[in-house]
Amino acid sequence: MLKIYGTSMSRAARPLWAAEELGLQFEHIPVAVPDTRKPEYLKVNPNGHIPTIDDDGTIVWESMATTLYLAEKYGKAPFWPSKVEDRAHAYQWSFWAITETEGNLLTIVRNRMFLPKDQRDEKAAAAAAETLKAPLQVLEDHLRGRQYLLGSDFTIADLNVASVLILGTFVQLDLSATPVTKSWLDRCLGRRSMEKTLGYK
Ligand SMILES: N[C@@H](CCC(=O)N[C@@H](CS)C(=O)NCC(=O)O)C(=O)O
Structure with missing residues (x-):
């Protein structure tokens, strides 16, 4: 199942919004800013930043990359443009x-x-x-x-x-x-x- 790491009062709002817009089922893991440098989180994002998404083992960080990935993988036109x-x-x-x-x-x-x-x-x-x-x-x-x-x-x-x-x-x-x-x-x-x-x- 898709996992989204990060609270909505951060750039994690971006993939959270994309997932909601696309109507996806996902698990929210509310990592907050002070927790981004903990060893277990650094395993998913070595930069120590939120957001990160883990889509059945495909890990993507950088907020814009996460939304573009979700839109391309799960979206249809017009939300993910066909042209x-x-x-x-x-x-x-x-x-x-x-x-x-x-x-x-x-x-x-x-x-x-x-x-x-x-x-x-x-x-x-x-x-x-x-x-x-x-x-x-x-x-x-x-x-x-x-x-x-x-x-x-x-x-x-x-x-x-x-x-x-x-x-x-x-x-x-x-x-x-x-x-x-x-x-x-x-x-x-x-x-x-x-x-x-x-x-x-
Ligand atoms: N360019 C990255 C920036 C991510 C970023 O800096 N996120 C902040 C929260 S909005 C963060 O994790 N700060 C905690 C830290 O860097 O320790 C992205 O767009 O995903």
């Missing part, structure tokens, strides 16, 4: 999210929420928010006139990008300059599968 060109754009947007937005989003969340108050650096958070404006505008321009990233259907591309941009919602990141992106994000995060995902503590 190679659409899949290329799903990869494009997935890698874009982690390379162009995730680092700055984490800087904001750490400095406005996760770190103890006396260790927070609002200047760093504000600079990260400023840097994020350019990639968010790229997303905004792309989404204008589209319901979802690849057209009219919710796909793995939306799940992957929304699962990164959700970080901004933890600190009410101001998306008023990108209203189309805000509506799209609300639409993605409002899915029943996301509501279920948040239950995996």
Whole structure:
């Protein structure tokens, strides 16, 4: 049976959401951040990070790889696109999210929420928010006139990008300059599968 390691308050929300969206049966193993360096967990992920999935012995780590694997193995079109060109754009947007937005989003969340108050650096958070404006505008321009990233259907591309941009919602990141992106994000995060995902503590 598929096993998913990691709590939903981490990047493990990504494969948990993909599994819920796909309607898969799975075992949730709620490894939390302080436990990721324990010897038994390092056997499944030598990086000491969550998430990891174990699909009947096939172990995959790196959150984006886990969701793409689940979508390809268990999904059907339109969620896992049938055309190679659409899949290329799903990869494009997935890698874009982690390379162009995730680092700055984490800087904001750490400095406005996760770190103890006396260790927070609002200047760093504000600079990260400023840097994020350019990639968010790229997303905004792309989404204008589209319901979802690849057209009219919710796909793995939306799940992957929304699962990164959700970080901004933890600190009410101001998306008023990108209203189309805000509506799209609300639409993605409002899915029943996301509501279920948040239950995996
Ligand atoms: N690039 C990895 C990053 C994974 C990662 O850093 N996960 C964090 C939780 S969100 C973690 O495990 N932190 C604990 C640690 O590194 O000790 C991915 O996307 O899966």
